[in-house]
Amino acid sequence: MVQEHENIVGFDSAILMHPTVWKASGHVGNFIDVMVEDTITKERFRYDTLSDVQREQNLSPNGNPLSEPKNFNLMFSTSLGSTEESSMKVYLRPETAQGIYVNFKNVQQTSRLKLPFGIAQVGKAFRNELLFKNFIFRTCEFEQMEMQFFVHPQEDTKWFEHWKQLRMQYYKDIGIRESHLRFHEHRPDELAHYAKEACDVFYHFPFGWNEIEGIHNRSNFDLTQHSEFSKKDLSYQPEEGEKFIPCIIETSAGLTRTVLLVLCDAYRVEEIEGSARTVLQLHPRLAPYTIAVLPLVKKDGLAERAKQLFLSLQKEYSCAFDVNTSIGKRYRRQDEIGTPLCLTYDYDSLTDSSVTIRQRDTLKQERVAIHKINQYISDYVKTYGVDNA
Numbered sequence: 001m002v003q004e005h006e007n008i009v010g011f012d013s014a015i016l017m018h019p020t021v022w023k024a025s026g027h028v029g030n031f032i033d034v035m036v037e038d039t040i041t042k043e044r045f046r047y048d049t050l051s052d053v054q055r056e057q058n059l060s061p062n063g064n065p066l067s068e069p070k071n072f073n074l075m076f077s078t079s080l081g082s083t084e085e086s087s088m089k090v091y092l093r094p095e096t097a098q099g100i101y102v103n104f105k106n107v108q109q110t111s112r113l114k115l116p117f118g119i120a121q122v123g124k125a126f127r128n129e130l131l132f133k134n135f136i137f138r139t140c141e142f143e144q145m146e147m148q149f150f151v152h153p154q155e156d157t158k159w160f161e162h163w164k165q166l167r168m169q170y171y172k173d174i175g176i177r178e179s180h181l182r183f184h185e186h187r188p189d190e191l192a193h194y195a196k197e198a199c200d201v202f203y204h205f206p207f208g209w210n211e212i213e214g215i216h217n218r219s220n221f222d223l224t225q226h227s228e229f230s231k232k233d234l235s236y237q238p239e240e241g242e243k244f245i246p247c248i249i250e251t252s253a254g255l256t257r258t259v260l261l262v263l264c265d266a267y268r269v270e271e272i273e274g275s276a277r278t279v280l281q282l283h284p285r286l287a288p289y290t291i292a293v294l295p296l297v298k299k300d301g302l303a304e305r306a307k308q309l310f311l312s313l314q315k316e317y318s319c320a321f322d323v324n325t326s327i328g329k330r331y332r333r334q335d336e337i338g339t340p341l342c343l344t345y346d347y348d349s350l351t352d353s354s355v356t357i358r359q360r361d362t363l364k365q366e367r368v369a370i371h372k373i374n375q376y377i378s379d380y381v382k383t384y385g386v387d388n389a
């Protein structure tokens with residue numbers, strides 16, 4: 001989002017911010033989950049996840065009566081100040097976006113940015129979530145990857161469409177199966193208080209379709225609110241014409257949740273020649289190791305020579321080195337952790353200065369000259385998935 005867009009800059013804002021920021025944003029008043037409890041099993045449900053029939057009949061998904069709905073604010077608070085009397089209640093940010101809005105003018109002026117432009121940030125967010133399920137899908141402390149794109153008010157709908165398409169493409173580019181991705185458009189009655197248009201990217205997790213990213217046309221709501229509450233002018237002065245308050249298109253993705261979806265999407269157990277093979281079919285750009293260097297055996301100087309290769313490849317690629325157990329078991333170990341390529345240094349390597357490179361996905365093995373290994377890896381990563389597109 002930053003490196004490949006000349007009009008987007010990276011940013012890192014504070015986690016603790018003045019409470020007025022959260023009043024202006026609407027979080028103090030509106031960042032609420034409505035919860036109900038099954039009066040028999042004591043299980044809790046988010047009211048908005050119940051069906052219309054369940055709400056009308058006031059019954060839980062287990063068929064038992066529900067308690068009265070209760071509001072819960074999702075923000076964590078702490079206090080700032082040396083004494084109890086003088087301390088002030090502050091909030092841990094529940095999203096990274098507001099840190100970008102309140103710094104909008106600083107960033108725009110110091111980076112000399114002209115509309116349209118974006119500010120992106122990756123960082124921790126905290127929410128006092130009441131329901132946890134499904135591993136790291138929902139946690140109290142998680143990371144977000146957000147980008148706020150500032151545009152002229154007459155161009156908001158155009159840019160909203162633009163970012164929707166680009167963000168969907170992002171998931172395809174990191175190798176996620178297209179059949180497991182879809183948009184969920186918000187109906188007018190589903191829209192958050194700040195949104196003019198909104199759409200989520202949904203992924204088909206093993207536990208059902210769920211949101212991974214929200215894309216919102218936030219109109220000029222945020223900068224108008226922060227201008228009013230801070231008494232600072234956050235309008236933009238174009239080279240020609242009147243100044244105005246920019247509109248914002250937001251792309252808000254969960255990094256932690258994306259890790260879960262990448263793992264779910266990549267994991268498979270296949271049958272190969274009568275035995276099961278567990279594979280994490282990660283895109284090479286996401287795999288923890290790009291290549292594993294494996295001497296065929298430890299003895300006869302193979303391990304030492306393979307180690308030399310490993311040390312030189314490590315300067316350019318993330319590499320694993322493994323000498324223990326049979327070569328077959330070591331291949332399977334790398335398959336399980338998603339390493340796309342394995343390089344084997346064998347007896348022939350001593351005389352022909354070549355190695356065998358095995359591909360995780362196809363199990364294809366090729367003999368590659370040592371001086372061509374870097375080119376082989378780089379071509380493999382660059383063209384990965386192109387044939388299947």
Ligand code: ATP
Binds near residue numbers: 138141212252258
């Ligand atoms: P949900 O409906 O799942 O609670 P949300 O609509 O409140 O999500 P946003 O406020 O739009 O989520 O946040 C943007 C992204 O941040 C979400 O799409 C999700 O990927 C991630 N996210 C939000 N809350 C959590 C959480 N508690 N744990 C992990 N990721 C989260």
